[in-house]
Amino acid sequence: MKLIYAVIIFLIVGGAKNNMSDIPEHAYLNASGVYNGVEEKVLLNNYGQPAYEFIKSRYKFVGEYYIEIENTYRSTNPEFRNIPIKEMFWHLPGDLNLTCFFHYKDGQWRVISYFFWPPGAKF
Numbered sequence: 001m002k003l004i005y006a007v008i009i010f011l012i013v014g015g016a017k018n019n020m021s022d023i024p025e026h027a028y029l030n031a032s033g034v035y036n037g038v039e040e041k042v043l044l045n046n047y048g049q050p051a052y053e054f055i056k057s058r059y060k061f062v063g064e065y066y067i068e069i070e071n072t073y074r075s076t077n078p079e080f081r082n083i084p085i086k087e088m089f090w091h092l093p094g095d096l097n098l099t100c101f102f103h104y105k106d107g108q109w110r111v112i113s114y115f116f117w118p119p120g121a122k123f
Helices: 002-014 040-047 064-072
Strands: 052-057 084-092 096-105 108-117
Touching (some): 040 084, 040 096, 064 096, 064 108
Antiparallel strands (some): 052 084, 084 096, 096 108
């Protein structure tokens, strides 16, 4: 379901002409295409080192680009203000990018949101 939201947001904000069938099969970690809950090390093993990664407090992730973080950690809840969120970005083969957002849960960084997008997309 979250994948559908990410695609809808991408299509609305980015005006992309791509659809899910345009994402090459090799880009997915698993047959379902769902990454939520996947550990960081699985992505690193599959895609290698990201082009960039950083960790910021929850309150610094605002706007439609971060809607799935908002759905997990409401910005209106002061308890979530300083929750650490990690963002990682990969350039994938086939002219495709992947951005993942993680939270630290059960001793591991786990995916809470992700989306594929073509280079040059405007958000």
